[in-house]
Amino acid sequence: MQRSSIAFFWITAFLSVVFVAIQFVRPELDNPPVTADLQAPPQVKQILRTSCYNCHSNETRLSWFDEPVPAYWMVARDVREAREHLNFSKIGKLPAGQQRAALFESVSQIELGAMPLPAYKRVHPESEITPEQLAVLKKYLSLATPSEATGAPEASAADLQYEKWMQTGSSTPEVAAAPNGIAFMPDYKNWRAISSTERFDNHTMREILGNDVAVKAIAENHINPWPDGTSFAKVAWYQQPDDKGVVRTGAFFQVEFMVRDSKKYAGTLGWGWARWRGADLQPYGKDKNFTSECVGCHNPLRNTNYVFTEPIRGQQ
């Protein structure tokens, strides 16, 4: 044998041994019992089963080519993470509104090309959601959404909130900081509006406001990435139809912020996240990890610096 063939033999042999050896390093990936499976029409369920259940349920079925390490390592990690974010085998335990919100979010993640995970789609082309399937999901959700918000405060409660605010209006109450240390910014209400949204998934309406840095960035078209110092506030109210059928801002629901600092907040997509709920402005989140929720949903927008809003121009 030539010397190079001998080298080839030994290298291949070595790799084979390594390959076989690492097969024994297998993080556990079992299927815990299905406790509260998603309730949906069979057509809808079938789509999610085919495309999502391998990661987002307790009914994971790996293909033969997912089994060998290191592919297995990646799949196991994805499944563990996916189940933490959204588990269709347990979703039935959540209140109806939260279940619906998860499905609306699912449709958006599919439309943005974020789900199923692109790498997974490449090796499992059958998991790709077709436009027809997407239409089925959207139609189901549109019909399954009640015409009125559940849990929205009564008009009288909104009135009370308004009267109270009229009295305290200009004096800002003491507000606790968000669990990640971001302080409340009472001046948000004086920022400029850069867009608004009507949300028919949860019957709220929102104004998106931007500080001076944001407004300048819009005027100069420097919005990708947004400059450090940019801050957005998104204010949400419950919808409250009046007697002429016009929907007005009802009770204040929450205000949330994104604060751009590419260095300080490098760990959370370059943005600081914070949210305060209710007219008494209770900080949202048990601990500083609440931001993983924000990051998870904004993450597919990496082409727009993680910002959903397409800003309107004219503030300057």
Place this chain on the structure above:
Amino acid sequence: MKPATKALYVLCIFFALSMLGCSSDGPKVSAEINHSASLAGELVEALPRNPLQWKVITSEINQTDSTMSTMYGNDVAVECARTHSQHDYPAGAVLSLVTWTQWEDPRWFGARIPANVKSVEFVAIRTGPDGRPWYSYEKYEGTPLKKLSNQEGLNPNERAADLLSQRAAVMP
């Protein structure tokens, strides 16, 4: 190619393949200004003021017309709207309602966002000749925006009265 090199290549390709999980496709959106809904350039040349430079008072949605509006005010108006539940606007106050047609948010299933500017309305309060408040109402429509109607008097017209009666959205 020497077999040893070949083996190395195989190794590299193998690892490259297993790294697929780390690369990711870009989503199907790009960072852009919402030009059609903007109040800028030629569109607004006829406007006396650009309400987008003002603060927000409240907003509304007309589901029959599929439009959405935001009400803005100059500083005098905003100060009054946020502290007086009677919103008895003093002279110098100007309100403006900008109305947009809507479309579905391409980035979020479940949301509608401004599409095109449909109209811009102004209600201004001045001190009239005899010291009483004097109300003027103006409405602009079209591309570019052109003044469609203009009414003034000791009493606000019906539309102006409606706008003046809207209470501010709670912003604690």
